[in-house]
Amino acid sequence: MNKIFLSKSKYCSCVQCEKILWLNKYKPETAEKENNDAVLEKGKQVGNVAKRLFGDYEDVPYNMDIDVRIKKTHELLKNKANIITEASFAYHNNFCSVDILKNNPDGLEIYEVKSSTEIKDIYLDDVSYQYFVLSSLGLNVKKVSIVYINNEYIREKELDIVQLFNIEDVTGIAREKQDEIKANIDTINNFMEIHDINNEPVKDIGLHCFDPYSCDYWQYCTKDLPKPNVFDISVMQKRTKFKKYYEGKISFEDLINENINQKYLEQIDFELNKREPKIEKEEIKKLLCSLKYPLYFIDYESCQYAIPELEGTKPYQQIPFQYSLHIIQKKGAPLEHKEFLAEVDDENLIRTFAESMIEDMPCDGSVIVYNKGFEATRNKEIGEMYPDLKAEMEKINGNIVDLMVPFRSRNYYTKEMKGSYSIKYVLPALYPDDPELDYVNLPLVHNGGEASEAFLSLKYKSPEEQEEIRAGLLKYCRLDTLAMVKIWENLKEVTNEE
Incomplete structure (x- = not known):
């Protein structure tokens, strides 16, 4: 049997x-990959910092040919x-490759670095595979450890990498x-030997499609399911x-007659029977x-530094770096707009954010958000x-009104919302042709994840690129x-409220 080349990442995917391995080899074009550049970049940053944990080190450059890397390690x-x-x-x-x-004179110690704040089962598979490779070569591995982020660490002026990691x-x-590793390797090799390009393996979908990672081939493996199907039901647990x-x-x-949550049945009913919009006017009023x-009307954007x-x-920690604010001073008044976008090198950007927001909302009016848990939590953290x-943050929180409530409660629902109360579904359902x-x-930023990535990327960009990215961030947040x-205008219209 011709054994396949198996890296630790390929082993873990198997x-x-x-x-996944068969699809990567024979049908890679069917993958629907999410943009995980930000995740990879965070992993790289964490890995580079962790290299200094034990003092001076010799690095085997990752971009060299594998044989050269192995030879350099041996030397x-x-x-x-x-x-x-x-x-x-x-x-x-x-x-x-060992991170x-x-x-040591009495043996080797493996340290696998993860950008996570906890140890996951797949990490144990990862380091166990490394132990297998090294010990099979006759090397004396006396210790295996996982290095991961300590999310209780609070940074002082200087970064303490010893405190940063567990x-x-x-x-x-x-x-x-x-024994499990050896058996898995044999199984993987046998699997790939049996299934060539003309013999696609039969593998049913299951929770493993999302655990520990969402599979890029979900759409391919579910292409023959009827549309819509049970996996299109919003909010239902996997x-x-x-x-x-x-x-x-x-x-x-x-599913129409199944004993399941009423909201799931409502989504199904609206889809199958093309119901008219459900509008419970008194609740909305x-x-x-x-x-x-x-x-x-305010919305925050935030980012996270590993x-x-x-x-x-x-x-x-969620770091608020931007807000957009639309203001209506009184009934019938014109719409005003204010905004804030932090400078990426501002060491006090959270305070700058908060002070700007306090200045822009001087009066004791309603602070309207969509999903108040997020903004309210950021305000509480700022006060701490x-x-x-703190008093200003508590005042703002006391005035918050959540515009999401009638949609989450299904006081207002249409087929086009597809069971979701996310603003990304609600808005096009109410304004489909705008x-x-x-x-x-x-032009550049289309969702919160992209906004976070864009802001984090600013420090690595030229002045011209920064200007373009900042413009994209402002346009995105303004639309929110x-x-x-x-x-709000639609709610007034459907309830005949002035």
């Missing part, structure tokens, strides 16, 4: 589903280099999994969806009547970071609050 071990990063090894077509390798010894688990799937209850027609002028860059912040701003309100027409204004 632990999730062997068919470094021979010359008794103490700390080697990206040390590379191969045993019978099984290849791995950090400690080469290090957990998993040597016992890695050793216990060796476990419940798969339970219905395995029972053969797949299409909306199959309660929200409208609670509003007090001036009306402040390695905290701002003093007083934690890893992965800056006690002198290009001004179409996020697709935006304009969307809320338009939704």
Whole structure:
């Protein structure tokens, strides 16, 4: 049998589903890859910082040919280099690079670096595979550890990388999994030997399609399912969806009489029977009547640093860097717009953000958001970071009105919302033919994830590129609050409220 070349990433993908390897080899064009550049960049940044954990190190450049990397690693071990990063090894077509390798006189220590804040099962598969490769080569691996982010660490002026990371010894688990690793490698090789380009493997979908990672081939593997189907039901837990799937209850027609949540049945009913919009006017009026002028329609954008860059912040803390604010001072007044976008090198950008917002909302009116949990939590965090701003943040939170409520509660629902109350579904459902309100027409940034990535990328861009990105961020965030204004106007229209 011709054994396939198996890296640790390929091995881990096969632990999730062997068919991923076959699809990557024979049908890669069917993958629908999400843009995970930001995730990869965070992983790279964390890895580079972690390399300094044990002092000076010798690096095996990742961009070199594999054989060259293996040879360089051998030379470094021979010359008794103490700390080697990206040390590379191969045993019978099984290849791995070790993030950090400690080469002590009494044996080797493997340190696998992760940008996560917890240890996941797949990480144990990862390090166990590395242990297998190195020990199979006759190397004495005395310790295996996982290095991951300590999300309780609060940065002071200087970054403390010892406090930034947790290090957990998993040597016992890695050793216990060796028989499993060997069996899995044999299974993977047999699987790929049996299934060539003309013999596609049959593998049913399941929770493994999303655990530990969402599979790029989900659309391919579900292409023959009826549309719409159980997986199109909004908010329903994946476990419940798969339970219905395995029972053969797949299409909306199959599900119409099932004993499931009323909201799921409502989505199905509206889709199958093309119901007219559901508008519970009295409930919607309660929200409208609670509003007090001036009306402040506001939306925040935030980003997360895996390695905290701002003093007083934690890893992965949501850092608000931008807001858009549409204002209606009184009934019948013209729409005003204000906005804020932080400078990427502002070491006090959270405070600058907060002070600008306080200045832009001086009066005690309704602060209208869409999904208040996010903005309210950021305001609370700001008050905790800056006690002198706490009263202002609490005042803003006390005035918040959540425009999402009638859609989440299904007081207002149409077929086009597809069971969702996200503004990205609600807005086009209410204004289907308005290009001004179409996020697709935006030039650069189209969603919150892209906004976060765009802001984080600014420091690496030229002045011209920064100007273009900042313009894109402002246009995107402005549309979010304009969307809320338009939704408010629609609520008034359908309830005949002035």
